[in-house]
Amino acid sequence: MATLEREIRFESDRDPEFAAQIRRMPGCENLNRCIQCATCSGICPLSTYMDMTPRRVIQLARDGFKADVLNCNTIWLCASCYQCQVECPKEIGITDVMYALKCKAIEAGIKPKQAAPQTLYREFYNLGTKNGRISEGALMVNTVIKTQPARFWSLKMLGLRLLRTGRFGWKIERMPQQSVLKAAIQATPPINGKESS
Amino acid sequence: MPDTYQPRILAFFCNWCTYTAADLAGVSRMKYAPTTRVVRVMCSGRIDPQFILSAFAKGADGVLIGGCHPGDCHYLEGNVKCLRRFRILQRMLVDLGIEPERIRLEWISASEGGKLKEVINAMSADLVRLGPLNLPDALRSFDAEVLKEETEAEVQELVTIP
Amino acid sequence: MKYAYYPGCSLKSSGRAYEESFLAVCKILGLEMEELDNWNCCGATSFMSIEQGPAYTCSVRNLALAEKKNMDLVAPCGGCYGVLLKADHYYADYPAVRNSVDKGLAAEGLQYRRQIQIRHPMELLTHDPGLKAIRSLVKRPLKGLRVASYYGCRFLRPVAPFDDMRHPQTMDSLMKTVGARIADYASRGRCCGGALAGSIPKMAQELTYRLIKDAQKAEADVIVTGCPLCQFNLDAFQDEIIASHPDVKPIPVFFFTQLLGLALGAEPEELGIQRLIVPGIKILQEKGILGDKKADEKKVPVAAGAQNG
Amino acid sequence: MSTKPKVGFYWCASCGGCEESFVDVAEAILDLAQLVEFAIFPVAMDFKRQDVEALDDGEIFATMINGAIRTSEQEEMCHLLRRKSQVIIAYGSCAYSGGIPALANLVSKEALMKYVYEDAPTVVNPDHARPQTETLDQGRMATLPEIREMVRSLDQVIEVDYSIPGCAPNPKLVLAALQTLLSGERPPKGAVLAPNVALCANCPRIDTKPRELSVKAFKRPHLHEVDPDTCLLAQGFLCMGPATRSGCGEACIRGNMPCTGCYGPVDGILDQGAKILTSLASLVEAHDEAGIDHAMEAIVDPVGSFYRYGMAKSLLRRKIDLPTPVAR
Amino acid sequence: MVSDNSHNPAEEVRIGFFICHCGVNIASKIDVAEVAKFAETLPGVVVSRDYKYMCSDAGQDLIVEDIKNFRLNRIVVAACSPFLHEKTFRTATQRGGINPFLCHMVNIREHGSWVAEDRVTATEKAKAMAQGGVGRVRRHVALEKRREPVLQSVLVVGGGIAGIQAALTLANAGKHVYLVEREPTIGGHMAQFDKTFPTLDCAACILTPKMSEVGSHPNITLWAYSEVIHSEGYVGNYKVKVRRKARYINEDECTGCMECVEHCSFKTGVVDDEFNVGLVKRKPVYMSFPQAVPKIVVIDPLTCAKLSGGKCEESCIPACDRQALDFTQTERVEEIEVGAIIVATGFKTFDAKRKPYYGYGDFPNVYTSLEIERMVTSSGPTEGEVVCRDGRVPKSVGIVHCVGSRDHQTNRWCSRVCCMASLKLAYLLKEHTGAEIYNFYIDMRTPGKGYEEFYERLLEEGNHFIRGRVAEVTDFAMRPEEENHLIIQVEDTLSGYVRRVPVDMVVLAVGIEPQADASVVRRLFNISCSDEGFFLERHPKLAPVSTATEGVYLAGCCQGPRDIPDTVAQAGAAAAEALALLDPGFVEMEPMTAYVENELCSGCKTCQTMCPYGAISNDAERKIAVINPMLCKGCGTCVASCPSGAIHQNLFDDQELFDEIQEVLAHA
Incomplete structure (x- = not known):
């Protein structure tokens, strides 16, 4: 028989430094201003798919319930449309908070339940930083195979069409001098909200 | 008009408390039975028992008196004076065949719009249960049994003293 | 005038038609585009989600390259434009960003002083040659074509330097200038779900469906857009969307530069119109914008029908 | 035939005290007798209904009727006297406002009859006999007046010109009233011929x-x-x-x-x-x-105390849940 | 039969009937056109109209014009409550050229459309009410308002910020003010506060100058440590008795040097210091706080060793070089006459012990907000140092909002100031201690200039805001880190979690309640209380500082919870109302007085026992009752009692009421 459990949250469940760290990330400085009006949740085109509404993510982030927010699917469903950010009456960079939380989740090595977006972002990042440019064909194929192998074949028709219209190729795109980018990335200090940074 | 019997309650409300409470009930959009006809007086102490008897005689099914709570009277004790009259009047009316539910004295302060509504609804329900009093018809029919010989005009003519 | 042209990754593959049509239009209007040497991926939303330091460095690096050439940077891809614009702003606003980026750029001997502007073709064409100039060059007015402009997210949010964030008009003005009719609809700036198209197609397609539905409610014949990701997302998955939502009909999704080019007299092939997944030629022929032998014969009744519609 | 104005007295439901009290004017009655002729005067002289009917309409100058009205006979006589009199004075509390008899308006006629003819401790009536309005006895119809459902004041039966209340009335008021009327002065109709102050x-x-x-x-x-x-x-x-x-x-x-x-x-x-x-x-x-x-x-019977003389003229007139009189 | 003495039968009654739509307020529930048509059939009605807004200028002009065109001599307006527009329509009637009291209002909105369920019955009820009004107005006679002089002085009851503000406004306008304060000093609650929100001005800095101004103002008679014990009279002419308690100090001599306090034979405090809400003890001889006004010490007879009959060194007496101590002093009763009264008796805070789960009184480190106010004040008992009762400086503080408020078990209302006061304390506590501050709130209510901004500032500064009503404060630890803490258990409705927050100090933001003796004060001044027990204003929008009793006005929290800016504004409004009453020098009295019809009066004296104002006397010669119209307030109790119907009341005469009763019932 299934049991319904609701845990009490103790102060020890909170990371008291978490909110401060997030607030030091670009665009996140107004996090504490939130009055929980939930405009963000209302305007978000994807909030119905989220296990926590953006409002609740903001609340938990602000309160330092780090584990809860880093494990939610909300941050990965965020399509970066910035609608919430634009409408927020307190000018909180909600999309930026989502970016910050995604970075923190990755930093913490959290593998989300809904893994596909993170996989895509990783593929993209790896390709982009390695070659300096994105080879869309490679990116698409890699991501689909890694995240939705079943769909691979159903996309066959689309793939053929794209090939026919010349919008899809196997060629790996590269910037002429990748080394300069690599050097720049390596020389870039991280932006992670930690006070030392 | 709806088919259901709607009793007629003549309500004497004091200006400072119950009339104001009735205003408040209105402002608060409380809905209550459309049974009352309010006569405003400055104080429940103004209410002459004749008014109440007259109300019954003119067709009221019930009479509701609303005054300030004891101690709250705008004129110190007008409500207590009303109560003194009311106690003996209600006793007398029972002897005259008028059920005690047909006459009510309630202390309803200016802030008690809700109580006003409750009282009117409760009293209306009581009166529906009791049925109409209908005294004007009764008073008319009282004289149905007596002899009628002359018309008024004839009498008038006869009694005219030269 | 010469501009630093930043194609971004998509304009080299899935958005080829955009590059083709944009450059064709620039040629007609006399705008000179010089592709930036050794440009790199802007980072899009992905870099930002993984590591923010490199994300900003990658973006700003392209700006620094353009600045070095002393040219404004033209980024036709909506995604690139948005990311570069945001990077520019945040570089200015956040010392943490500036600190990281400056150190990153220094490795290549670059620096950025915010001396250039980041331009999008939509705004560039509206201002630099200007609508008047464009109108004077129209050869093939888009008469009778009802166009729904789809702006997507990134021209508008989080900053919108050239248009109204909540009811953008720039693309509509361009389309009106070349004779098209405008289908006004509320979803013009809503998210198409493009960011999730590759990862959670179900959700992405639901959002796309709403846009197409809304545009068709406004009696749009075609959709135009200025973002290769939006175009791809709206165009490529219509089969799947219609399969689950039969209440929408296929609708061609053009790059606005394609229609602009047509109106200015370029030929469809130069503009990559054949590259659309939902074919766009037919509607243009039906409306009499493009000549077609068979259509020419039926021209009168079709035009009448279209007017009635 | 005397030319002196005729004055009448009549008795309805009353104890008779009103007329008795009139005698209290004592010698003054002799002066009055100089001025008027007593046409009917039940306490003093016998008369029959025919005697009244024989009078011309309006022949009596003023009739003072005492007693409340309860029976059909009283009604008939009052109507008759009304016709024969120029002025009708409701004389005494019973005629004026029902008086003591009107306290019977607190019980039904049936209850009243039952008590009087059956339940009263001094009554022996095993057959439950009740007075009948018509009784055929040895071929002859004997009649009794009908008792009405309720007691009325005089003005509820006939037009009344003036009233002199009291149980019994102060005879001085009657004398003064008659003197005033005889002098030709007419108080406003309906007036109570007594001081208007408590x-x-x-x-x-x-x-x-x-x-x-x-x-x-x-x-x-x-x-x-x-x-x-x-x-x-x-x-x-x-x-x-x-x-x-x-x-x-x-x-x-x-x-x-x-x-x-x-x-x-x-x-x-x-x-x-x-x-x-x-x-x-x-x-x-x-x-x-x-x-x-x-x-x-201590006010054990408020109605009886407050309406001792005035039940019939009160606003409610009687106990309201009694049977309503049947129209004739 | 009933005689008709009240109007001239020779005059033909010509009634105009006007029914108001009040937009849709009436017309949506009552078929006004039908009622107007019906009224037209009533005897005496010459013209009958309905109009969208009778109270508008155009509506009033309709009456004025119709009076002229139709030679109307009676007006009936069926509209809203006479409390709202009786004056309006009487004035219109007068503008039409006839006596204003020939106009009568029928209340078909508050008593009709607004309480009706269906249109048919509402319309029928309106017809009946209209018929009643038409029936009664026939009897109306021309009446004149009578003028009475208004005394040019005002009594202000209560010396908190409301009373102070009202007194100063009036005094500066040249009126004499008696300011009566129960406590030994004026200042009220505001004097106990450290800072005021949202600007964080120092409360003392803005209050004490006003207090001194009151103390030295030539137009203000300040009676602190005094209470009003009796009030009688009427608008413009109130007689008031004030009990001045014995201070056992010669007020003229005392300079407030406090030497007597120093030298009291009690070397330390012996009784809870009221001003410091019991955080410290005071001596029997004391001054509430150094800036007290009047700056005079007071001796508490219950604890003073000498006055309570114990042994005492009486060292205070020689300590005073002005021999100001006077142990023979007794209380005095002053009698004053004033034209108007401003009641500004303030509030009391909710007794936190009534919410036992919050642990006030059980856990030493649970405080009320008022205690914290004193604690954070630099001139307070701890000189601004915030320490728990065990001497620790708190590292974390939980502020529980809405204690006692918004709660059917205690006080249903929102106390309005607690959100902002809590934010202010949060700020001050953080400033003083650097502690983590947790606010537990139900709703954050920050309506006011700069208030929301203050809230945002607190948010940004990292104060914790947990939305949820605290269930309990406990010392039962479930985790090691909770040991030696008070744990606040709450559901954070925003995160959706039940949370336990261990803190060192709990602050209960206690709500605002009516004073314990509000009902005594209410009766003293013949005003009403609303359901909650706060004094009732005459109209919440149109007469918010007036009461049902003319000449008695309200200021401050005695009328309902409010903050300092609102209180000061309201006190100004009350002062303005009083000035408007005083300035013309006279007041017009409603002519609803009673009078005796001499011929009918038997001198039975029944009425004389009835009159609460002693307005009826017995004319020894004529042996009849005589009513003094100056004293009569028009309650009509004597009229109802007169066994001869010899007493009449203007506007509420027997005949008017009999006709109203008959006619209002005539419509089936």
Whole structure:
């Protein structure tokens, strides 16, 4: 028989430094201003798919319930449309908070339940930083195979069409001098909200 | 008009408390039975028992008196004076065949719009249960049994003293 | 005038038609585009989600390259434009960003002083040659074509330097200038779900469906857009969307530069119109914008029908 | 035939005290007799209905009718007298406002008959016999008047020109009234020919009434000694003087008894009982229900006390849940 | 039969009937056109109209014009409550050229459309009410308002910020003010506060100058340590008795040097210091706080060893070089006459012990907000140092909002100031201690200039805001880190979690309640209380500082919870109302007085026991009652009691009421 459990949250469940760290990330400085009006949740085109509404993510982030927010699917469903950010009456960079939380989740090595977006972002990042440019064909194929192998074949028709219209190729795109980018990335200090940074 | 019997309650409300409470009930959009006809007086102490008897005689099914709570009277004790009259009047009316539910004295302060509504609804329900009093018809029919010989005009003519 | 042209990754593959049509239009209007040497991926939303330091460095690096050439940077891809614009702003606003980026750029001997502007073709064409100039060059007015402009997210949010964030008009003005009719609809700036198209197609397609539905409610014949990701997302998955939502009909999704080019007299092939997944030629022929032998014969009744519609 | 104006007296439901009291004018009656001829005068001289019918309409100058109206015969006679008289004076409390007989309006006719003919302790009536309006006896129809469902004041049956209340009326008022009428002066129709002010105005004890009187509990006069000089209300006795018309000569007060209200109210009062009630209640000292009820405890029968003489003329006229009279 | 003495039968009654739509307020529930048509059939009605807004200028002009065109001599307006527009329509009637009291209002909105369920019955009821009004107005006679002089002084009851503000406004306008304060000093609650929100001005800095101004103002008679014990009279002419308690100090001599306090034979405090809400003890001889006004010490007879009959060195007496101590002093009763009264008796805070789960009184480190106010004040008992009762400086503080408020078990209302006061304390506590501050709130209510901004500032500064009503404060630890803490258990409705927050100090933001003796004060001044027990204003929008009793006005929290800016504004409004009453020098009295019809009066004296104002006397010569119209307030109790119907009341005469009763019932 299934049991319904609701845990009490103790102060020890909170990371008291978490909110401060997030607030030091670009665009996140107004996090504490939130009055929980939930405009963000209302305007978000994807909030119905989220296990926590953006409002609740903001609340938990602000309160330092780090584990809860880093494990939610909300941050990965965020399509970066910035609608919430634009409408927020307190000018909180909600999309930026989502970016910050995604970075923190990755930093913490959290593998989300809904893994596909993170996989895509990783593929993209790896390709982009390695070659300096994105080879869309490679990116698409890699991501689909890694995240939705079943769909691979159903996309066959689309793939053929794209090939026919010349919008899809196997060629790996590269910037002429990748080394300069690599050097720049390596020389870039991280932006992670930690006070030392 | 709806088919259901709607009793007629003549309500004497004091200006400072119950009339104001009735205003408040209105402002608060409380809905209550459309049974009352309010006569405003400055104080429940103004209410002459004749008014109440007259109300019954003119067709009221019930009479509701609303005054300030004891101690709250705008004129110190007008409500207590009303109560003194009311106690003996209600006793007398029972002897005259008028059920005690047909006459009510309630202390309803200016802030008690809700109580006003409750009282009117409760009293209306009581009166529906009791049925109409209908005294004007009764008073008319009282004289149905007596002899009628002359018309008024004839009498008038006869009694005219030269 | 010469501009630093930043194609971004998509304009080299899935958005080829955009590059083709944009450059064709620039040629007609006399705008000179010089592709930036050794440009790199802007980072899009992905870099930002993984590591923010490199994300900003990658973006700003392209700006620094353009600045070095002393040219404004033209980024036709909506995604690139948005990311570069945001990077520019945040570089200015956040010392943490500036600190990281400056150190990153220094490795290549670059620096950025915010001396250039980041331009999008939509705004560039509206201002630099200007609508008047464009109108004077129209050869093939888009008469009778009802166009729904789809702006997507990134021209508008989080900053919108050239248009109204909540009811953008720039693309509509361009389309009106070349004779098209405008289908006004509320979803013009809503998210198409493009960011999730590759990862959670179900959700992405639901959002796309709403846009197409809304545009068709406004009696749009075609959709135009200025973002290769939006175009791809709206165009490529219509089969799947219609399969689950039969209440929408296929609708061609053009790059606005394609229609602009047509109106200015370029030929469809130069503009990559054949590259659309939902074919766009037919509607243009039906409306009499493009000549077609068979259509020419039926021209009168079709035009009448279209007017009635 | 005498040329003197004819004056009549008649009796309906009454004790007869009113006419008896008229005799109290004593020698003055002789002066009156000089001026008028007594056409009918039940207490003094016999007459038959035919005698009245024989009179011309309006032949009687003034008839003073006493007693309340309860039977069909009384109604018929009143209508007859109305026809024959120029002026009708309701004479005495019963004619004026129902009087003591009108207290019968608190019980139904049936209950009344049943008590009188069956339940009264002195009655033996195994056959439950009741008086009938028509009885065929040895081939002859004997009739009795019909008793009505309720008691009425005279003006509820015929037009009344003037009233002289009182139980019994002060004979001086009658004399004065007749003198006024004979002089040709006509008070406004409907007038009560007695002073229009309450009894306290003339009460010999008024000065002993305190300015602010308050009564803890009313008393019944037969249970307490009554001080002969002090205001009776001040002593706590239920005196109706404040709500009762003056004119009686304060006979009861002078006889050390509280006023019982026989002269009815002054002009403008719709309901004497209500006014007595309000004035008495005004004196009660108590502030809460228990105290108020205690103060009024001695008023065991408020209706009987407040409407002793005025039930028929009150606003409600009778106990309202009695059977309604059947139209004839 | 009833005689008709009240109007001239020769005059033909010509009634105009006007029914108001009140937009849709009436017209949506009552078929006004039908009622107008019906009224037209009533005897005496010459013209009958309905109009969208009778109270508008155009509506009033309709009456004025119709009076002229139709030679109307009676007006009936069926509209809203006479409390709202009786004056309006009487004035219109007068503008039409007839006596204003020939106009009568029928209340078909508050008593009709607004309480009706269905249109048919509402319309029928309106017809009946209309018929009643038409029936009664026939009897109306021309009446004149009477003028009475208004005394040019005002009594202000209560010396908190409301009373101070009202007194100063009036005094500066040249009126004499009696300011009566129960406590030994004026200043009220505001004097106990450290800072005021949202600007964080120092409360003392803005209050004490006003207090001194009151103390030295030539137009203000300040009676602190005094209470009003009796009030009688009427608008413009009130007689008030004030009990001035004995201070046992010669007020003229005392300079407030406090030497007597120093030298009291009690070397330390012996009784809870009221001003410091019991955080410290005071001596029997004391001054509430150094800036007290009047700056005079007071001796508490209950604890003073000498006055309570114990042994005492009486060292205070020689300590005073002005021999100001006077142990023979007794209380005095002053009698004053004033034209108007401003009641500004303030509030009391909710007793936190009534919410036992919050642990006030059980856990030493649970405080009320008022205690914290004193604690954070630099001139307070701890000189601004915030320490728990065990001497620790708190590292974390939980502020529980809405204690006692918004709660059917205690006080249903929102106390309005607690959100902002809590934010202020949060700020001050953080400033003083650097502690983590947790606010537990139900709703954050920050309506006011700069208030929301203050809230945002607190948010940004990292104060914790947990939305949820605290269930309990407990010392039962479930985790090691909770040991030696008070744990606040709450559901954070925003995160959706039940949370336990261990803190060192709990602050209960206690709500605002009516004063314990509000009902005594209410009766003293013949005003009403609303359901909650706060004094009732005459109209919440149109007469918010007036009461049902003319000449008595309200200021401050005695009328309902409010903050300092609102209180000061309201006190100004009350002062303005009083000035408007005083300035013309006279007041017009409604002519609803009673009078005796001499011929009918038997001198039975029944009425004389009835009159609460002693307005009725006995004319010894004529042996009849005589009513002094100056004293009569028109309650009509004597009229109802008169057994002869000899007393009449203007506007509420028997005949008017009998006719109203008959006619209002005539419509089936």
